[in-house]
């Protein structure tokens with residue numbers, strides 16, 4: 085597969101602007117360079133914002149039905165090209181083809197969801213209770229949006245931001261992750277073909293994120309920043325957004341607890357654990373990181389989970405049989421290995437599963453660690469790899485305290501058949517999302533987001549559009 089039909093260019097103001105500066109795109113399964121794309125700088129970034137700002141007024145003035153129709157055309161075009169886009173995802177970030185196909189379907193659903201939401205925009209009109217005036221409330225687009233997207237879901241995290249922005253009437257500057265520009269560029273071509281007017285969506289690919297992002301965020305024409313990525317980068321972006329008092333949506337890091345209560349159905353728990361931990365080789369913000377298993381069920385759960393993980397073929401995601409692909413790069417391999425070694429040094433038992441794949445790609449051997457000390461870095465970090473950290477509990481109240489310890493609060497998982505106890509536990513988890521007897525929670529119709537340091541705002545669901553809207557209140561004298 086080659087990507088030579090993608091221009092080495094930035095998409096600015098509805099045109100593909102050729103770039104002399106370039107950056108490579110690397111297949112994490114082989115380490116080989118698979119494409120070259122434009123490498124933008126601050127001038128490119130500001131040119132993208134110029135185009136977005138220039139297009140904002142006219143785009144905001146379009147009818148919601150018009151914007152909805154464009155999103156639906158993009159939905160159809162994405163499905164028509166689904167296999168090629170899925171292969172692009174797998175080539176540039178390594179996830180198994182089956183998962184890449186699932187991502188295309190999932191990503192496309194944001195286009196359909198927000199195409200539908202676009203036409204449901206509502207306001208209010210009523211008499212003030214104290215009399216004297218009528219109150220009218222209308223919505224309007226927040227204005228130009230800067231969307232910074234991650235490499236782990238190179239399509240779905242783009243559609244999850246661009247679809248509501250377009251539905252609301254906002255223009256966009258998109259900066260995809262440097263590891264995964266190809267999927268974003270392919271999607272931009274789909275938007276172009278779907279009829280998105282010039283300047284409404286602009287895309288800057290760059291290896292110099294801070295250099296490109298800072299001037300855009302500092303520019304007073306920008307009105308919203310939306311980011312998915314690590315908490316550390318999110319904090320830095322929030323600081324940059326403060327002087328302009330930008331609207332922000334931040335989907336940041338997690339460290340999800342996965343709790344198996346005494347009443348759990350272990351068929352469901354093991355299946356859920358495999359999905360919650362190993363989807364995308366563990367490189368998901370909602371990945372289960374801290375397994376807390378009731379002592380009475382721990383031996384059986386652990387044995388069955390080890391067997392299930394050992395049975396998952398590890399390898400190049402382009403091989404149809406692969407279930408666990410590479411991690412994104414060599415830095416990730418080293419970071420994950422250091423977390424594992426540190427946990428083992430502090431008393432954890434290491435269970436190595438699957439083959440040990442030596443380079444040239446970036447592979448981490450699936451590993452389960454039992455008896456992990458809750459003070460280790462592994463327990464307290466977002467692992468972002470195929471490594472499971474497990475400990476047991478006897479007192480559910482203590483397990484809940486441990487699950488809620490720490491600063492992150494994105495996702496959590498609870499498995500149990502005692503409905504009362506399970507729901508009580510789920511409701512008391514300090515996370516924005518909870519999977520109850522399921523290892524997959526993502527759904528375009530549900531509000532995705534975290535509490536504590538896992539983020540601000542929600543994407544998708546019935547409130548996802550409002551993240552891109554302002555309310556204007558009109559006081560009408562009687």
Ligand SMILES: O=CCCCC(=O)O
Nearest residue numbers: 236237368369370526
């Ligand atoms: O890392 C965050 C991506 C979340 C993907 C999903 O919606 O499951």
